[in-house]
Amino acid sequence: DTEVTQTPKHLVMGMTNKKSLKCEQHMGHRAMYWYKQKAKKPPELMFVYSYEKLSINESVPSRFSPECPNSSLLNLHLHALQPEDSALYLCASSQDGRGDTQYFGPGTRLTVL
Amino acid sequence: GNSVTQMEGPVTLSEEAFLTINCTYTATGYPSLFWYVQYPGEGLQLLLKATKADDKGSNKGFEATYRKETTSFHLEKGSVQVSDSAVYFCALRVPSGGSNYKLTFGKGTLLTVNP
Numbered sequence: 114d115t116e117v118t119q120t121p122k123h124l125v126m127g128m129t130n131k132k133s134l135k136c137e138q139h140m141g142h143r144a145m146y147w148y149k150q151k152a153k154k155p156p157e158l159m160f161v162y163s164y165e166k167l168s169i170n171e172s173v174p175s176r177f178s179p180e181c182p183n184s185s186l187l188n189l190h191l192h193a194l195q196p197e198d199s200a201l202y203l204c205a206s207s208q209d210g211r212g213d214t215q216y217f218g219p220g221t222r223l224t225v226l
Numbered sequence: 227g228n229s230v231t232q233m234e235g236p237v238t239l240s241e242e243a244f245l246t247i248n249c250t251y252t253a254t255g256y257p258s259l260f261w262y263v264q265y266p267g268e269g270l271q272l273l274l275k276a277t278k279a280d281d282k283g284s285n286k287g288f289e290a291t292y293r294k295e296t297t298s299f300h301l302e303k304g305s306v307q308v309s310d311s312a313v314y315f316c317a318l319r320v321p322s323g324g325s326n327y328k329l330t331f332g333k334g335t336l337l338t339v340n341p
Contacts (some may be wrong), residue, residue, distance in 0.1 A: 119269075155315055155331035156270065169328075203269050213258045213277060213319065215329060217270040 116140075117218035119204050125224045128194060134221045136187040136204030144168075145187040146215065147179060148203040156203055162187060163209065194225045228253045232316045232332035239306055239339050247301040247335050249290075249316035257318040259283075259292055259299040260329070264313045273301075273314070306339045313337070 117138045126132050136145065144163045148156035161169035162181040176198075178190040187204055201222050205215040233248040251257065258277045262270040274283030279294035288303045299316060316332040 153334070153336075155317075155334055156329075158328055201269075205270075213321070214260070214272060214275060216272060217262070219269040222267075 117204055117206055117216055119202075119218040119221050121221060122219070123222045123224075125226065126191065126194065127226050128196075130194075131190070131192045133191065134189040134202055134204075134223075136189075136218055137185055138206040138216075138218075139185055140206065140216070141184075141208075142206035142216075143184060143209045144207045145181065146205040146207075147177075147187070147189050148205065148217075150201040150203055150220070152200075160189075191223075194223075196225050199223055199225045228257070228318060228320060228330045230316050230318055230330055230332035232314075232335055234333070235313075235336040237335060237337045239337070241308055241339055241341050242305045243339075245301070245303040245306045245310075245337070247314055247316075247337070249299045249301065249332060251297050251299065251316075251318050253297075253318055253320050253330075255320040257320045259290070260317045260319070261288070261290055261299070261301050262315045262317060262331075264315065264334075266312070270315065306337070308339045308341055311337055311339045 120135045147159040150156040159173045160179045165181045176193045180188040201220045203220045204218040207215045229252045231250050260275045261273040263273045274285045276283040276292035282291045290299050290301045313334045315334045317329045
């Protein structure tokens with residue numbers, strides 16, 4: 114099973130709202146990732162967690178706050194977003210930091226009004 | 227640095243036509259190479275991969291061969307179906323001495339297959 118699940122599938126929020134995106138995998142992977150994808154573009158890496166510790170932050174604004182409560186879960190907390198943050202947010206996982214293959218979830222389509 | 231160049235789309239084919247999507251790369255070190263597919267409104271799915279020179283990745287009738295001499299990883303399928311309509315991303319990852327997490331993607335190629 115190579116399934117990564119993400120909830121919600123769609124999210125609409127105002128600029129003053131606080132919301133969270135959730136990602137889950139049960140493959141025993143120890144590295145998890147958040148990507149942002151704008152229309153007709155490839156995914157852009159935002160954050161990497163390895164063994165539940167934040168390893169990479171690709172200079173993402175502080176209005177995005179990641180959290181890894183355990184090895185199976187990854188959250189992305191959203192606060193005071195801008196309309197330009199509207200995008201597809203993808204979660205991925207791999208076996209570990211040296212794991213070759215990243216497996217992606219279906220994504221959360223975020224619209225910021 | 228690392229980079230991936232894939233042919234610009236969109237590519238439009240008739241059902242049962244032969245497909246080639248070109249992908250070339252530049253990398254420091256010895257990359258692993260991937261093709262991901264993204265169907266409309268969905269996330270990325272791993273289509274196939276190759277981890278060393280001359281390896282051939284294959285899945286669902288798609289194939290790609292890791293050519294170190296030409297730094298290429300072209301995607302091919304002998305007979306496309308309407309259901310193959312999607313965006314295809316070529317990507318690479320260079321394992322380093324420590325951990326290297328970053329996937330480098332090409333810009334993506336939109337394939338449309340008409341009945």
